[in-house]
Every structure is written in structure tokens, then in C-alpha cells.
Amino acid sequence: MMTSGARRPDTETMAARILMIDDDARLAGMVQDYLGGAGFRVTVAGTAGDGEMMLKREAFDALILDLMLPDADGLDFCRRLRQSSDVPILMLTARGEPMDRVVGLELGADDYLAKPFEPRELQARLRAILRRKGAGAAAADVMRFGRLEIDRGARIVRLDGEERPITSYQFALLLALAERAGRVLSRDALMDLLKGEKLEAFDRSVDVHISRIRAAIEDDPKKPRRILTLRGTGYVFAKDQDR
Amino acid sequence: MNRLYLQFYVTILVVLAVFVGAAVLLWRLADDDNRTPQYLDVAAELTGALLPDRDAPRQDQQRAIEILQRKLRFDIALYEPDGDMIAMAGKPPPRFNPKRARTGWQRGPGGPNFTLELPDGRWLVARQVRERPNPAFWIAAALGLVALAVAVAAYPVVRGLGRRLERLKAGVEQLGGGDLSARVKVEGRDEVAALAASFNRSAQRIEELVAAHRLLLANASHELRTPLARISVAASLLGEQADAKTRDSLKRDVAELDQLIEQILLASRLEAIPTLEQREPVDLLALAAEEASHYDLGDGEVEGQPVTVSGDRLLLRRLIRNLIENAHRYGGEGPITVRVTRDAGRAVLEVSDRGPGVPESERRRIFEPFYRLTGGSETGRGSGLGLALVLDIARRHGGDAVCLPAEGGGSRFRVDLPVA
Numbered sequence: 134m135m136t137s138g139a140r141r142p143d144t145e146t147m148a149a150r151i152l153m154i155d156d157d158a159r160l161a162g163m164v165q166d167y168l169g170g171a172g173f174r175v176t177v178a179g180t181a182g183d184g185e186m187m188l189k190r191e192a193f194d195a196l197i198l199d200l201m202l203p204d205a206d207g208l209d210f211c212r213r214l215r216q217s218s219d220v221p222i223l224m225l226t227a228r229g230e231p232m233d234r235v236v237g238l239e240l241g242a243d244d245y246l247a248k249p250f251e252p253r254e255l256q257a258r259l260r261a262i263l264r265r266k267g268a269g270a271a272a273a274d275v276m277r278f279g280r281l282e283i284d285r286g287a288r289i290v291r292l293d294g295e296e297r298p299i300t301s302y303q304f305a306l307l308l309a310l311a312e313r314a315g316r317v318l319s320r321d322a323l324m325d326l327l328k329g330e331k332l333e334a335f336d337r338s339v340d341v342h343i344s345r346i347r348a349a350i351e352d353d354p355k356k357p358r359r360i361l362t363l364r365g366t367g368y369v370f371a372k373d374q375d376r
Numbered sequence: 377m378n379r380l381y382l383q384f385y386v387t388i389l390v391v392l393a394v395f396v397g398a399a400v401l402l403w404r405l406a407d408d409d410n411r412t413p414q415y416l417d418v419a420a421e422l423t424g425a426l427l428p429d430r431d432a433p434r435q436d437q438q439r440a441i442e443i444l445q446r447k448l449r450f451d452i453a454l455y456e457p458d459g460d461m462i463a464m465a466g467k468p469p470p471r472f473n474p475k476r477a478r479t480g481w482q483r484g485p486g487g488p489n490f491t492l493e494l495p496d497g498r499w500l501v502a503r504q505v506r507e508r509p510n511p512a513f514w515i516a517a518a519l520g521l522v523a524l525a526v527a528v529a530a531y532p533v534v535r536g537l538g539r540r541l542e543r544l545k546a547g548v549e550q551l552g553g554g555d556l557s558a559r560v561k562v563e564g565r566d567e568v569a570a571l572a573a574s575f576n577r578s579a580q581r582i583e584e585l586v587a588a589h590r591l592l593l594a595n596a597s598h599e600l601r602t603p604l605a606r607i608s609v610a611a612s613l614l615g616e617q618a619d620a621k622t623r624d625s626l627k628r629d630v631a632e633l634d635q636l637i638e639q640i641l642l643a644s645r646l647e648a649i650p651t652l653e654q655r656e657p658v659d660l661l662a663l664a665a666e667e668a669s670h671y672d673l674g675d676g677e678v679e680g681q682p683v684t685v686s687g688d689r690l691l692l693r694r695l696i697r698n699l700i701e702n703a704h705r706y707g708g709e710g711p712i713t714v715r716v717t718r719d720a721g722r723a724v725l726e727v728s729d730r731g732p733g734v735p736e737s738e739r740r741r742i743f744e745p746f747y748r749l750t751g752g753s754e755t756g757r758g759s760g761l762g763l764a765l766v767l768d769i770a771r772r773h774g775g776d777a778v779c780l781p782a783e784g785g786g787s788r789f790r791v792d793l794p795v796a
Contacts, residue, residue, distance in 0.1 A: 157602050157605070157606070159606055160602065160605055160606045160609060163606065163609045163610060163613055164609060166613060167609060167612065167613055201598050227597055227598040227600075227601035227602060227605070247601075248601045248602065248604065248605035249601055249604040249605035249607070249608040249609075249630055249634055250605060250608065250609075251608065251612065252608075252609050252612040252613070253612065315658070315659055315662050315663065315666070315689075316659045316662050316682070317659055317661050317662045317665075317682040356669070357669065358669045358670065361665045361666065361669050361678075363661065363665055363678060363679070364677060364679065365679070366661070366679075366680075366681065366682070369659075369661075369662040369665045369666065371666040371669065372662075372666065372689075373666065373693065
């Protein structure tokens with residue numbers, strides 16, 4: 134289990150101030166505790182009105198916004214806020230319909246998380262939107278699959294916001310798989326895709342590289358959920374890793 | 377003939393034809409009864425007796441004929457035995473041929489003629505004066521005109537009624553097809569208009585009810601997921617203080633409840649939408665592998681060949697997940713095998729388990745919502761919607777789902793879908 138990640142604040146989120154607008158005070162309290170342990174400073178507002186007031190009084194680095202608020206629709210609030218501010222917004226919703234996701238992001242939310250959620254994932258996503266804000270436009274080149282981030286620009290892979298060590302050949306292999314997420318790729322097809330890549334000092338088979346990558350990015354490398362093997366056929370990079 | 381307006385119209389035309397036919401028939405019967413009266417016979421004989429002799433001057437004969445014509449109101453002509461006309465009064469008679477003439481009444485083009493051979497060999501032809509040449513023709517013509525007028529006037533009325541009913545039918549079908557915003561135009565103030573108005577009111581009511589129902593479900597989902605979110609966060613907050621087993625079991629329960637809510641929401645959402653909202657190419661084998669990675673398949677595995685289908689990725693994921701979930705729940709401890717193959721232009725997905733299997737009599741019924749196997753245990757119950765959703769999603773994609781026995785015991789759920 135990766136709970137230790139929550140207790141290890143890293144420098145970029147050290148002083149991150151988060152405003153959480155959610156009418157569920159008990160949930161907000163727990164999130165406050167959890168994110169507090171991870172080095173965030175979380176302020177809670179129970180209504181859209183309170184949230185707006187706090188946003189005027191104080192500068193926040195990011196916003197966690199519930200879709201259903203007692204005094205406003207979270208989507209309207211998000212749209213209104215976007216006209217005056219570019220603070221990163223993470224929408225929380227319990228509706229869970231795929232439409233919400235599109236609408237939320239079109240309205241200017243930076244990310245979206247459905248209730249119930251893993252606090253670990255909330256934290257990972259918060260870090261991601263904070264980092265994107267810091268990095269500016271260059272961050273657009275980051276592929277995200279649930280808690281996993283593949284930064285094509287920096288050729289880095291992160292899990293829960295933490296960099297994972299893999300070699301450059303392994304990164305190329307991971308990228309080749311991730312760019313074709315949700316499709317079965319045979320070993321031959323993978324070799325073809327990696328033809329241009331510089332070989333490692335020891336040329337090992339694709340399978341060995343795959344198991345190295347798994348050791349780096351899977352929660353349990355024995356039961357992989359991100360890179361899957363289909364015996365006799367090839368590999369699949371899982372497209373939906375949200376759950 | 378299945379168009380209502382045509383039925384109406386043809387009925388009207390048939391009634392008109394019967395009416396005209398009956399009228400003509402009646403007139404004919406009346407005509408037969410109305411034989412030429414006997415007094416004409418007598419009048420003709422007397423006329424003959426009153427004429428001047430054959431040797432009398434032509435002027436005398438002409439005068440006598442004219443007097444008779446005025447008094448009797450007959451058109452009269454007098455001929456020599458060889459057919460030459462001696463005198464004539466009134467309208468000119470048709471050509472007279474003494475060889476074919478005989479005494480008595482005869483039908484002719486201008487009405488009945490009375491022909492009489494006088495004792496001295498002359499011929500007298502008398503014809504009753506008629507105002508109109510042939511009343512039968514005029515009556516038939518008048519009836520025909522009335523029939524035509526009725527036919528022409530009835531057509532737009534009948535066709536209009538048919539059109540309105542057809543529009544109403546289209547509206548009802550649109551509503552039945554799932555478009556709850558379907559309304560029809562209310563035209564006029566008759567029964568059809570009342571029906572249209574009543575349809576609109578019903579449709580309005582249905583739309584409101586469904587909207588309220590969906591809002592209720594969305595709210596219920598929110599209300600149920602709010603405490604779930606708390607439990608989920610609380611479980612993580614327990615951190616290392618709690619024993620890992622308890623924490624994992626708690627998280628599994630949260631996930632299970634979350635799935636249950638999602639199934640119910642999905643089932644109700646699918647009810648409202650008859651077709652697929654979006655389509656994209658989906659690699660079925662890859663999707664099956666992805667879903668299976670979240671389950672323990674025992675010694676089983678995902679196998680087969682990559683097949684691409686065109687469909688809603690979220691729904692297909694739900695279909696595969698429900699099948700694996702079902703095998704997991706009811707298939708005992710044995711291995712679960714997931715196979716994706718291509719068979720005669722169809723993508724075939726099979727999920728097999730080594731459980732007790734499903735009796736043949738129940739293999740269809742298990743796809744009904746909330747159906748439970750008879751004698752099934754109370755433990756490990758799902759939402760009761762899982763397989764119903766599988767079938768719904770398969771059909772929505774132009775495919776089907778069946779339950780078959782697996783070789784060597786257990787169940788084999790087979791879904792076939794059209795290949796993209």
C-alpha cells in the first residue's frame with residue numbers, strides 16, 4: 134500500500150493552499166486532515182457564497198469544488214469563476230455520468246473526480262493540476278491514466294505524483310504502449326515501434342523490459358493492472374485506470 | 377386496403393354507385409308500368425275516320441291534319457301508300473318506310489309513334505309531343521353529376537381526416553420510441569383534435585414524471601455516494617493503525633456499493649435512451665483483459681484474438697465486467713476463462729466458469745431483471761440487474777447474449793456482436 138506517499142510532502146506542494154467547497158462538512162474535514170498530512174493547507178467552505186467570499190479575501194493555489202452545492206450549481210459556479218480567475222479547479226461529483234466529465238472540463242474545470250474517491254487519487258490529481266499550472270503550456274504533453282502520468286516532454290513517468298525510475302528504452306516502450314492504450318499489441322508490433330530507439334547496453338527481450346516497467350509503475354507487479362499480458366498474443370496498456 | 381381515408385372514400389363511392397343504380401332501376405320499372413294509355417288508340421282511329429278522302433285536294437288534307445294537330449297536341453304526318461308525304465303538322469317525323477310499317481305503337485328515337493294504315497291505303501303517323509327528348513338520360517346524368525360532386529367534395533374531407541390521424545400516429549410512435557418531447561398539432565375542434573390534445577397532455581405528464589424520476593435517481597445517487605465517499609476517505613485515514621485486512625475489506629464493500637448504485641443508475645438511464653449515444657472502435661480482447669485484471673480468475677485467463685467492434689466503450693466495459701462479476705459470484709472457486717474470437721463476421725465473447733451451471737429451463741430467464749435462480753443461495757447476491765444489463769447492452773450493439781452449458785460443467789455466457 135502506498136499510504137506513505139500521503140505523509141511525504143514534497144517541495145512543490147509544501148505550501149499549496151487549497152479551498153474545498155463542499156457542503157458535506159464531515160467529508161471536507163476528513164479530506165482536510167488527509168491532505169494536511171500530505172503538506173497541503175486546506176480551507177473549507179460549506180456553500181458557494183462562502184467560497185466566493187474566501188476567494189476574494191485570500192489567494193488559493195487550487196480549488197476542490199463539489200458539483201452539488203446547497204446554494205448553487207457547481208457547474209455554474211465554475212463557469213462564473215473562470216471569467217475572472219484561472220485558479221486550477223478539481224470538480225467533485227457523485228453523479229458519475231460520463232456527460233458530467235465532458236461538461237465539467239468544457240466549463241473550465243481542470244480535472245474531475247467521482248465520489249466515492251480514493252484520497253490518494255485526489256492528492257495525485259491535485260498535485261498534477263498544481264504542477265501543470267506551474268509548468269504552463271509545456272505540461273500539455275503529459276498523458277494521464279488515473280494515478281499514472283507519462284510526461285512525454287520530460288520523458289518521466291510518475292505514479293501518485295512521484296517519479297518512477299525506468300530507463301530511457303523502457304520509457305519508449307511504455308510510451309509506445311500508452312499511445313495505443315486499449316489495443317492489443319503483439320511483441321513484433323512493439324519491436325517495430327521501437328526500431329528507432331537506441332538499444333540498452335544489454336539487449337533483453339521485451340518481456341524482461343515489461344517486467345521492469347511493471348515493477349516501477351504497478352501497485353502489485355504480480356497482478357498487473359496497467360500493462361497486461363495476453364498469453365500468445367501480446368500486451369495491452371489499460372486505457373481506463375480510474376478505478 | 378389499410379389506409380383509413382381510402383376505406384372511408386371507397387365506402388362513400390360505393391354508396392353513391394348503389395344509389396345511382398337503384399334510382400335508374402326504379403325509373404325503368406316505373407316507365408314499364410306507364411304503358412301508352414288506351415285513349416291514344418281510340419284517338420288515332422277516330423282521327424283516321426275524320427280525315428278527308430284520298431282524292432280530296434292536298435290543301436284540305438293539310439288543313440285537316442293541322443286542326444287535328446292543334447286539338448290533340450300530336451305531331452301528325454299523312455303518307456301515300458308508297459310512302460310520299462301528303463301532309464304534316466308539328467315537328468317533322470323521322471323517315472317513313474311503308475314496307476316496314478305496320479299498324480300500332482312503336483318505340484322510336486323521338487318517343488312512341490302510333491302508325492295507322494287507313495282503309496284506302498294511306499298511312500297516318502302520330503307522335504306525342506314531348507317537352508324533353510329522353511328523361512331517363514337526364515335523370516341519370518343528374519344523378520351522375522351529384523355523385524361526382526359528392527365524390528369530389530368528400531375526398532379532401534376524408535383525406536384530411538386521414539392525414540390528421542396519420543400525424544397523430546407519428547406522434548404516438550415518436551413518444552413510444554423514447555422521444556418524450558414529442559407533441560402533435562391540435563387542429564380543429566372535433567374528436568381527432570380532442571384526441572390530439574389528450575395525447576399532448578399525456579405526453580407532457582410522462583415527460584414530467586420521467587424527468588422527476590431521473591432527478592430523483594440523480595439525487596439518490598448523490599445522497600448515497602456522499603456517505604460512501606466519507607467511508608472511503610475514512611478507511612484511508614485509518615492508515616497503518618488499522619489492520620490491512622479490515623481496511624481492504626472496507627474498501628471492497630465501498631466499491632461494491634458504488635457499483636450497485638452505478639448499475640441501478642445505468643439501468644434507468646438506458647431505459648430512457650433507446651439507442652447508443654456514442655460509438656468508437658473498441659478492441660474487445662484488450663477491454664476484456666483490462667476488466668479481468670481487476671478480478672482473480674483462478675487458473676483461468678483471458679485468451680483469443682484481437683477483434684475490433686464499434687460501440688460505446690463504457691457500456692461494453694460494463695457488459696464484460698458484469699459477466700466476469702457474475703462468473704465470480706456464482707461460478708464457485710474454479711477458474712474463469714474469458715475468450716474473444718471472431719466467428720463468421722461476428723465478434724464472440726465467452727465467459728466460462730466451473731460452477732454448478734444453470735438448468736436449461738432457466739437459461740433464458742436469468743437475463744430478466746431481478747430474476748434469481750431457484751434454490752440459489754442468499755449469499756453473494758448482486759444487484760439482480762447484471763445480466764439484464766448484459767443483454768440490453770449486447771442488443772443495443774446489434775448483438776445478443778445467451779447462456780450455454782460449458783464443456784466439463786459450469787456455465788458459458790456467450791455474447792456476439794457485429795464486427796466493426
